[in-house]
Amino acid sequence: MTRITLVEGDITEQQVDVVVNAANSSLLGGGGVDGAIHRKGGPQILEECRRLRASHWGRGLPTGRAVATTAGRLPARWVVHTVGPVYWEDEYEDRAGQLASCYRESLRVAAELGARTVAFPAVSAGVYGWPLDDAARIALGTVAATVAGPARELTEVRFVLFGTAAYGTFEQVWLGMGGEQ
Numbered sequence: 378m379t380r381i382t383l384v385e386g387d388i389t390e391q392q393v394d395v396v397v398n399a400a401n402s403s404l405l406g407g408g409g410v411d412g413a414i415h416r417k418g419g420p421q422i423l424e425e426c427r428r429l430r431a432s433h434w435g436r437g438l439p440t441g442r443a444v445a446t447t448a449g450r451l452p453a454r455w456v457v458h459t460v461g462p463v464y465w466e467d468e469y470e471d472r473a474g475q476l477a478s479c480y481r482e483s484l485r486v487a488a489e490l491g492a493r494t495v496a497f498p499a500v501s502a503g504v505y506g507w508p509l510d511d512a513a514r515i516a517l518g519t520v521a522a523t524v525a526g527p528a529r530e531l532t533e534v535r536f537v538l539f540g541t542a543a544y545g546t547f548e549q550v551w552l553g554m555g556g557e558q
């Protein structure tokens with residue numbers, strides 16, 4: 378059984394096997410949680426991202442995909458970088474599918490690495506503009522479904538929400554889905 382937990386806090390401080398980064402497709406860093414991970418994790422993460430870009434992802438990592446690097450100086454073993462979709466109502470169905478894919482792919486990569494514990498931020502819910510309650514619904518629904526199947530080796534998937542508003546929204550959605558805290 379995988380526990381799904383919610384905490385309010387900073388993802389760069391989590392002692393877990395995998396920290397998931399809401400990256401952009403360039404893999405070369407950005408603002409928000411991406412900036413915080415690179416700042417705290419140090420230059421080794423960016424070096425590996427550059428190598429991945431050069432070897433595999435010259436045109437950028439496609440939206441919905443995930444790749445792993447070292448976690449550098451973070452108290453984690455790996456960072457899994459995933460590229461969330463920018464919110465756009467006109468293409469809601471496609472993009473919601475891509476957002477779900479971010480969670481599925483990140484969990485797949487984590488399970489392949491042999492990770493037991495994974496921490497996620499609210500992918501796409503910052504600069505990429507996804508409404509928080511809908512981002513929470515997709516995130517929690519997808520993770521709950523994935524840990525019942527392909528990622529069942531994981532012991533904990535932790536959502537690390539930045540600020541009380543984000544935490545409160547995730548908690549409400551999770552309780553509404555019958556989840557336990």
Ligand code: ADP
Nearest residue numbers: 387388399409410413498501502503504505539
């Ligand atoms: P995106 O471009 O995918 O929207 P952002 O980094 O802008 O990514 O935001 C994603 C979510 O991560 C937002 O809810 C934001 O508040 C949150 N966030 C920002 N910094 C941190 C952090 N250090 N730890 C956890 N979550 C964070």
